[in-house]
Amino acid sequence: MTTATTPQPAILVLEDGTTHRGRAFGATGTTFGEIVFSTGMTGYQETLTDPSYHRQIVVMTAPHVGNTGVNDEDPESGKIWVSGYVVRDPARRVSSWRAQRSLTEELAAQGVVGISDVDTRALTRRLREEGVMRAGIFSGDDLVRDGYPRTVEELVAEVKAAPQMAGADLAREVSTTQAYTVEPSGEHAGRTPLATVVAVDLGIKAMTPQRLAERGVRVVVVPQSSTIADIEAALPDDGTPGGVFFSNGPGDPAASHHEVELLRAVLDRRIPFFGICFGNQILGRALGYGTYKLGYGHRGINQPVLDRTTGKVEVTAHNHGFAVDAPVVDEAGAPAVSRAPYDEARRAAGDDTGDDTGDDTARYGRVVVSHVGLNDQVVEGLTCLDLPAFSVQYHPEAAAGPHDAAYLFDRFVGLLTDPAAWPPALKTPITTSATTSTIEENL
Incomplete structure (x- = not known):
């Protein structure tokens, strides 16, 4: 897992074979979890640090995320618990006087793999119709193996091998x-x-x-x-x-x-x-x-x-x-x-x-x-x-x-x-x- 300095390609893969391509957001690498969506327009820092999201990839339905940055007063716990983060348009700059760093910097510092530039409306509709399922985010060097791009079938197989939430004692x-x-x-x-x-x-x-x-x-x-x-x-x-x-x-x-x-x-x-x-x-x-x-x-x-x-x-x-x-x-x-x-x-x-x-x-x-x-x-x-x-x-x-x-x-x-x-x-x-x-x- 590495930190993205310039936007790198990323792909979100659902266990039913659905894929969404975008750009790495935060850390790059691979992460797995149950993919869910949150409809909150504000409070993304509290969401990220809520331990209830352990082993879940969170999709934000609000299209613009990160404009208030991150501070040391609002976390609900000592770390980010989400296993992955999916947004449509990450803020290009922070505009809150309370911010101490950007959301992108915080995700990268804590090794949280995310993806941006995803059609989160279409993704949310899919989850509403088919139900939550396992998913994986792959970005950077993890999209390549032996010098060749990894196939979708290979990525889906890895997602299906990840543990399910049902039956999990966490x-x-x-x-x-x-x-x-x-x-x-x-x-x-x-x-x-x-x-x-x-x-x-x-x-x-x-x-x-x-x-x-x-x-x-x-x-x-x-x-x-x-x-x-x-x-x-x-x-x-x-x-x-x-x-x-x-x-x-x-x-x-x-x-x-x-x-x-x-x-x-x-x-x-x-x-x-x-x-x-x-x-x-x-x-x-x-x-x-x-x-x-x-x-x-x-x-x-x-x-x-x-x-x-x-x-x-x-x-x-x-x-x-x-x-x-x-x-x-x-x-x-x-x-x-x-x-x-x-x-x-x-x-x-x-x-x-x-x-x-x-x-x-x-x-x-x-x-x-x-x-x-x-x-x-x-x-x-x-x-x-x-x-x-x-x-x-x-x-x-x-x-x-x-x-x-x-x-x-x-x-x-x-x-x-x-x-x-x-x-x-x-x-x-x-x-x-x-x-x-x-x-x-x-x-």
Whole structure:
């Protein structure tokens, strides 16, 4: 892998044989990954440094990328995580007073292979029609072998030999290896924390603990490999509020067995829980629901979501290729309230060991889909009605915006400091294709 000093030829190859020729952007060489597209018009630096994009080649649908350059304040982690970057028109010069270097220089310095001058509109249409797939970017000397141009068939074969995202257990590859603490900040700096939250790093973004710290919460970030004993040791033992948070992250939730069992241990102890993105998928699987791969996923900062607890529509930031398979509406078309399938599996197996709720058959109880994606009705949030736990599929920290979902951190702090008020009032009328009802009528 080398750094391009003058534009060199590059080719993007999809596993279905589709090719797009362009120019090297950033480092030159070869890279592979699952190719996805992001619809964000801004925030490319946050996208590049989001660990959830590990082993993915990101296509930017915005035609002009790089005009604000790169600085040392906006990264969401310590490095660029995307495996490749595809743009149409890279900025020729940087025009932001905050910029410390160009995007091209940053990609090259971190060895990220990219390609520019690609028809990203046609590429995005292809991915929408055929679904995400594996891809490779080849540029510079890697386009030649033994003095002859490499054939497309040879390049496609290499792409098909790359690992798929389905079945990939990747959180351990992006997680911190050492625990660290983020103390309350802003007006809460120097004060006694309102609560302590243990955040399990599955690919956490830097802004997430900051959002909690701004609300007076001490955040102890722990590695993905942590055990329930590690979590309990980090929680306060003086009677002050404590909770657990699962972050965003890459990979297939169906392959994340450790994380699912860890969360079940948290739920069994009735420790307040909040999860986002990958954490939402882990909660779904811990409750017994399935997960599935979306055709082309949700990625960008302009995704509309309905919060069924308030009736408000939020414009939200997304980055996920998997979703939870939970009932959204019942047979009458009203919002469905289902029993956690893990309960049913236990009872079918004759396991009635019970818990401390007084119901010897309800381990996790009732669950409602609290948030729904308005583009495709995908599950975007879960709320447990008999447990202090909830999650959303998107990114409420959204450093690059929008900030419609920031209230979710307030909801979590409320759960920690006033657990008797849980679950939130679900009273807002919900209109579906079949009927208008209320979640409250189904409880």
